[in-house]
Amino acid sequence: MHTEESRRVQTLLERVQAICYGADYNPEQWDPEVWSEDLRLMQLAGVNIATVGVFSWGSLQPDEQTFTFDWLDSIMDLLAQHQIFVCLGTGTAAQPAWLSQAYPDALPVDEQGFRHEHGNRQNYCPTSPDFRRLARNLARQLALRYGRHPALAIWHVSNEYYGSPCYCERCRARFRSWLQARYQTLDALNRHWNTRFWGHTYTDWEQINPPNKRGETSFQGLSLDWRRFTSDMNLECYLNEAEVLRELTPEIPVTTNLMGFFQPLDYFSWAPHMDIIAWDSYPTRTTPPAHLAFWHDLMRGLKHGQPWLLMEQTPSQAQWMAYNSLKRPGMLRLHSYQAVAHGSDAVMYFQWRQSRGAAEMFHGAIVSHAGHEHTRVFRDVAEIGKQLATLEKQTLGTRVPARVALLFSWPNWWNLEYRPSLSQALNYLEEVLHHYQALWEQNIAVDVISPDHEFSGYDLVIAPLLNMVSKRQAEAIERYVEQGGTFLTGYFSGIVDEDTRAWLGGYPGPLRRTLGIWVEECDPLEPDMRNQLIAEPGGLLPEGVYDCSTWCDIVHLEGATALARFGSDFYAGHPAITEHRIWRGRAIYIATRPEKRALSSFFTQLLAELGISAPLPVPAGVEVTCRTGENGPFFFVLNHTEEPVSISLPAPLYVQLLAPGEPPAEPVEQLQLAPRGVAILKA
Numbered sequence: 001m002h003t004e005e006s007r008r009v010q011t012l013l014e015r016v017q018a019i020c021y022g023a024d025y026n027p028e029q030w031d032p033e034v035w036s037e038d039l040r041l042m043q044l045a046g047v048n049i050a051t052v053g054v055f056s057w058g059s060l061q062p063d064e065q066t067f068t069f070d071w072l073d074s075i076m077d078l079l080a081q082h083q084i085f086v087c088l089g090t091g092t093a094a095q096p097a098w099l100s101q102a103y104p105d106a107l108p109v110d111e112q113g114f115r116h117e118h119g120n121r122q123n124y125c126p127t128s129p130d131f132r133r134l135a136r137n138l139a140r141q142l143a144l145r146y147g148r149h150p151a152l153a154i155w156h157v158s159n160e161y162y163g164s165p166c167y168c169e170r171c172r173a174r175f176r177s178w179l180q181a182r183y184q185t186l187d188a189l190n191r192h193w194n195t196r197f198w199g200h201t202y203t204d205w206e207q208i209n210p211p212n213k214r215g216e217t218s219f220q221g222l223s224l225d226w227r228r229f230t231s232d233m234n235l236e237c238y239l240n241e242a243e244v245l246r247e248l249t250p251e252i253p254v255t256t257n258l259m260g261f262f263q264p265l266d267y268f269s270w271a272p273h274m275d276i277i278a279w280d281s282y283p284t285r286t287t288p289p290a291h292l293a294f295w296h297d298l299m300r301g302l303k304h305g306q307p308w309l310l311m312e313q314t315p316s317q318a319q320w321m322a323y324n325s326l327k328r329p330g331m332l333r334l335h336s337y338q339a340v341a342h343g344s345d346a347v348m349y350f351q352w353r354q355s356r357g358a359a360e361m362f363h364g365a366i367v368s369h370a371g372h373e374h375t376r377v378f379r380d381v382a383e384i385g386k387q388l389a390t391l392e393k394q395t396l397g398t399r400v401p402a403r404v405a406l407l408f409s410w411p412n413w414w415n416l417e418y419r420p421s422l423s424q425a426l427n428y429l430e431e432v433l434h435h436y437q438a439l440w441e442q443n444i445a446v447d448v449i450s451p452d453h454e455f456s457g458y459d460l461v462i463a464p465l466l467n468m469v470s471k472r473q474a475e476a477i478e479r480y481v482e483q484g485g486t487f488l489t490g491y492f493s494g495i496v497d498e499d500t501r502a503w504l505g506g507y508p509g510p511l512r513r514t515l516g517i518w519v520e521e522c523d524p525l526e527p528d529m530r531n532q533l534i535a536e537p538g539g540l541l542p543e544g545v546y547d548c549s550t551w552c553d554i555v556h557l558e559g560a561t562a563l564a565r566f567g568s569d570f571y572a573g574h575p576a577i578t579e580h581r582i583w584r585g586r587a588i589y590i591a592t593r594p595e596k597r598a599l600s601s602f603f604t605q606l607l608a609e610l611g612i613s614a615p616l617p618v619p620a621g622v623e624v625t626c627r628t629g630e631n632g633p634f635f636f637v638l639n640h641t642e643e644p645v646s647i648s649l650p651a652p653l654y655v656q657l658l659a660p661g662e663p664p665a666e667p668v669e670q671l672q673l674a675p676r677g678v679a680i681l682k683a
Contacts, residue, residue, distance in 0.1 A: 008253040008275045009306075013345065013396050015153055016085055019388045020309060020346035022049040023366055027075045028059040029355060035075065037371075038353065039082050044373055045366060046385020047084060050352065051311070052076075054089035054159050055121070057138060058096035064134070067141055076151050085153035087311075088146060090241050092135040093159035094121035103130040108166035111212045115168070122162040126233040127174045132240045139241040143248035155254045156311075157241045160280060163264030165230045167210055176205045178229045192499040193221035220418050220500035227414045231266045239273060257311040258302075260295040261429055266410035268450040271302040280312035280350070281339065285325040289338065289623060289640045290440040294433060294448070296342035298408065301448040305399050309346035310339040316364030316377045324362070330676030332380050334638060337658075337678040341625040341636030343400050347388065349381070387658055391680070394657075398629030402445040403612050406436055407463040409451050415500050416467045416492075423524035425550050426492070431464045431593070438599045443614035443624045444607060455480040459610050466493040466511075468500065474510030477587075481514055484584035486610060489515070491551045491591050492522060507553075508589075515587045516559030516580030523552045523571070532567030533576050533598055539563035540588075540605045541577060546598035548576070553591035560589070577602075616681075619645050622673070635681040639673040647671040654681035 022042075027035055042050070052075060053060070061067050079086055100107055100118035106128040107116045116123055124131045139157070146152050165171075183189040186202055195201045198218060202208055209215055211223045242254045253275035258267055260279060271277060279299050283292050299308045315332060317324045327335075336347045354365035366381050367373075373382070413428045439446050447458070451473045455461050461480060466489050469477075474494070481487050494508025494515075503509025507519040525531070533548050535541040541564050554571045560580035565573050577594075580587045594602070607613065615626040615633075621641035627634045635654065639645050653667040657680040671679055 004250070005253075005275045008251060011251050012154055012253050012276070013393070016048060017393050018048055019340065019391060019396065020049045020085075020087075020348060021385050021388050022047045022051065022084070022087075023349040023352040024054060024312065025050040025052050025352040026055065026355070027052070028056050028071060030353065032071075032074070034353075035078060038367075039078055039084075041367055041373055041378075042084060042352075043082060045378065045382045046389055049085040049087055049153060049346075049348070050079060051087040051089060051156055051348065052079075053091050053142075054156060055091060055094050056089065057091040057094065060091055060142075061096065061138060063098050064102065069145055072146075076146060076149050080149070080151035084151070086149075086151040087154045087156050088142065088152055089156040090135070090139045090142060090158060090245075092138060092157070092241065095124055095131065095134075099131070099134060103128070105168070105170070106131040108164065109168040109171075111165075111167055112214075113167065121159070122164065125166040125168055125171060126230075126237050127166070127171050132237065135237070136240050136244055140244045140248065143245050147249040147252070152249075152252060154276075155242075155245045155249070155252055156278075157238055157245070157254060157256045160257055160259055161234045161238065161265060163230055163234050163262070165210065165226070167212065171233070172209055174233070175210060175226065175229050176208055178232065179208065179225060180205060182225070192501065193219045194501060195219065220415060220496075223418060224411060224415050224500055227264070228266070228411065230264065231269060231410070234265060235270055235273065238270070242273065255309070258299070261298065263410075263413060267298075267302055268410060268452070274303070276306070277302050277308040278311040278346075279308065281310060281335070282312075282314060282318055283335065284321060285327075288437070289638075290437040291433065292335070292338060293342055293440055293623070294436045296339055296344070297406075297436075297446055298448040300343040300400060301408075301453075304449075304453070305343070305402070305447060307343050307345040307397060307399065309348070310336075310344040311346065311348050312350040313339075313348070314364040315349045315366050315381055317362075319360055319363040328676075329376075329380075330674075332377075333384055333678060334640070334676045336384055337636060337680075338623070338638055340395065341623070341627070341638060343627070345396055347384065391657060394631045394682075395627055395629075395634055398627040398632050398634065400445055400625060401628055402447040403459045403610075404439060404444055405447045405449050405453070405455065405458040405461045406432060406439075407451045407453075407461065407466065408432055408448050409466075409468065411498070412451075412466065412468040415496065416465060418500075422522065423551065425524065425527065426465070428465050431490075434593070434596075434599065435462055435464050438596070438603050440623070441600065441620070442604065442607065443616075443618065444603075444612060445615075445625060455485060456483065458485065459612060460486045460488065460606070463487070463489040463493065465490065467495045468498060469494050469510060470498040471510055474514070477511065478514045481585035481587050482583040486586050486588070486606070487514065488588040488590070490589065491553045491593070493589075511587075512558070514580070514582065515578070515589045516557065516582060517575070517578050517589055518556045518558050519553045519591070520556060521554040523554065523569070525550055525552065531569060531592065533564045533592070533594055534567045535564045536562055539577075540579070540609075541598060541602045542605070547595040548592040548598070549595070550593040552576070555589070555591050560587075563588075566592075616647070616649070618647055621645075622647070631682075633683055637671065637673065637679045637681065639675060639677045642675045644675060644677070645673045647673065649681070652683060654683060656681055
């Protein structure tokens with residue numbers, strides 16, 4: 001973390017002095033007589049921070065020349081009087097109607113060439129100079145007015161950037177300029193995009209347009225660069241506001257709320273510009289806990305292990321899904337502590353008071369339409385607030401130590417699912433999750449990081465479906481293995497460079513020497529097709545026969561040894577899992593998609609060889625993580641099952657910080673957890 005960024009985050013932690021606990025609060029939607037009741041209820045619920053002003057542009061600026069801050073002045077003062085801090089939104093996610101009317105070209109144009117009408121949110125052209133000018137000015141006015149307000153703790157820029165592309169003439173022109181900056185010359189662009197295919201060579205920059213159904217879709221390079229450009233333009237909108245906030249309030253951290261594995265935006269390119277990562281977590285009723293842990297670990301990995309903020313979750317139900325089920329008893333507490341267990345220094349909700357109308361009137365809230373505290377949801381929220389208060393600031397700033405890294409890349413994701421392809425079954429997110437889940441079930445801490453991240457701190461680096469790999473990335477992987485690391489990748493990896501051009505000389509391209517193999521052909525399997533993995537004696541995979549699916553690479557050994565072989569088809573007997581012990585480390589290649597049983601067994605053996613184990617021994621279905629720091633370590637134990645569990649704790653004894661009942665709890669040797677129960681233990 002950079003010094004200035006670190007100082008701003010430290011200021012936030014020192015001011016709040018506890019895990020941030022609160023919700024999105026929209027007082028402008030309510031008459032002032034409701035506000036005093038809100039403050040009473042916030043104190044009952046244990047709220048110490050409120051996110052205010054996220055969608056308030058129209059309430060703060062009724063026309064271009066007028067600002068109306070009186071209502072926000074009152075709310076900021078009231079919150080300060082009640083010792084509640086403010087995460088202050090810039091309000092720019094939904095522009096007011098007067099802006100769209102006065103500057104119609106600030107509205108985006110869709111792929112068919114139709115300009116949007118005013119409405120909804122994130123409904124602006126990201127390159128519009130008028131939108132950017134007015135958004136920046138609003139951020140400036142807020143910073144000038146509230147920069148020294150005692151309630152202000154953190155800035156919240158816009159909200160949940162959608163990353164939707166705009167196809168207006170200005171965006172087309174800006175895309176060409178972006179390409180000129182990237183490639184310098186048309187000759188370089190034509191070479192990198194391989195435009196001689198079908199004779200589509202460009203001879204003038206003005207000939208280039210975004211990929212679209214009525215035009216050019218033949219080049220992966222064009223499609224990939226359009227994705228990169230769109231992500232960059234949205235990032236520029238964020239920076240447009242963040243820069244003025246930092247200029248005027250250099251001590252206040254600046255963030256925006258991300259949305260997990262959200263495909264349109266490359267969050268690894270955004271992360272350096274956010275003082276602290278924040279994200280909005282909305283699992284469904286059936287979302288596996290491993291998936292939720294995976295999302296959290298990405299948020300932690302975006303800034304190299306730095307704690308992050310759970311900015312939003314629903315306290316009860318969402319409203320945009322096909323079926324918006326309630327959270328069952330205990331689930332809100334379990335979800336909240338799972339976030340903290342994976343590095344969050346906040347537990348926050350959307351929303352505080354349930355809206356009376358419009359798109360989110362049925363979205364869950366801490367205060368429902370009933371308007372009082374005598375509800376199940378309010379009681380649950382208040383109980384969590386009480387428990388978090390007992391932790392005070394003990395876990396703040398602590399980190400989750402991980403010896404395993406899982407590589408994830410947005411450009412790789414975009415490129416891998418480009419169509420047409422060899423198989424529509426290729427799903428990057430599912431394949432990465434397949435590996436993550438096998439590790440999560442063994443309670444192994446994992447950092448989800450970019451392929452451009454430094455690897456030296458990890459014993460094991462896993463890179464499923466690393467289809468796109470640059471020469472520089474391959475060299476970093478090679479150095480990592482040279483220095484004693486274990487690198488694991490798999491099928492259809494090392495195929496193209498960062499510009500989507502196929503590596504020549506044999507797959508897996510620049511990883512070939514490190515992996516000690518050559519992939520001659522690849523066989524995408526149809527949905528009803530299976531092959532078998534036959535384990536070699538004495539290898540990492542226990543002897544036996546296992547199913548595999550989706551894909552089979554035909555592999556030749558060039559120094560590597562086979563740990564398993566294919567059992568059927570014309571390539572029966574060919575290597576399916578290989579290991580190359582080279583330099584001080586080793587590189588492993590899995591040439592197919594093993595069934596869950598095989599991958600889990602493989603990791604069990606590999607982790608044992610590397611000396612990597614769970615923080616505590618616990619039964620299946622119980623998650624355990626560790627956060628370490630000056631006051632740690634802290635062990636978070638979460639029962640994701642519907643049954644009570646009993647866990648014998650190894651020496652030394654641990655103090656249970658969250659007992660089922662009134663604190664303080666005594667040191668324990670045997671931990672009892674109810675269904676969906678949670679405990680925090682300290683050495």
